[in-house]
Amino acid sequence: MPNTLSEAADLFYAAGNKMLAGDCDPYAEIWSEGDDISHLGPTGNLCTGRKAVFEQFTRESGMGFDGTLVADDRRFVESSDMGYMVCMERTSGMTRAGEALRIDIRATTIFRKEAGHWRVVHHHTDRF
Template identity: 35%
Template sequence: MNPSQIEVDEVRAASDQLYDALEALLNGDAGPMAEIWSHEDDVTTMTELGGREKGWDAISGSMEEVASACSDGTATRKDQLIRVTGDLAYELCTESLSATLAGESITWEHRATNIYRKENGEWKIVHQHADLDAELAEKVANMGA
């Protein structure tokens, strides 16, 4: 196995950890996300709900809010592509997600890009981007209203 394949396999393992953590989030537990995300101020998200978040404090707070409203969740990915260059890597995939959110069962699918950075010998996610889903964003905004 050449070094680049080893790094791809390491990023794939980090991705597995990310999607396990995402499924835990959709089941009410945001804790595992803290293990795979970088805690630096430069981390960012642009999720299917719209908007942008910057910094670990903002991102983790948002994750806690989502987790507190979710249960019965699943998270899977397909069409995964991973590229590694030095201490940065990116992953392209299609995510399929489902959860009970504020008492309502919802499912959605979108394309996603995850960017990882090697920090202290470990691959951590530093950016997550998903296609905007206006219908989902509206449904979430109107829940509990």
């Protein structure tokens, strides 16, 4: 489990790449186990609560995307038990239908320290 906010962000995007490739299980390791988590992703669906958030990740992991997701221009702010990162998410690759895809979006990820480790409690993205 991550001890620094930067490590947590690295794990978040490593898990995000696995999710896009069809495996959303690694997200369970970085997201909070609390039921107060939320996700407002690129599909525009606001999901609140662990069940709804992971149902959305399951849908997204089944979309058949072959590509990469990276976070550029990462900026962190943290206190002893809460922190956030703002960045530019850059996605590129191919859809299952063979369509080339390149998307740049703004992202904010909020973390909470739980049992000494940073866990995600909210992720928000939007196109600009």
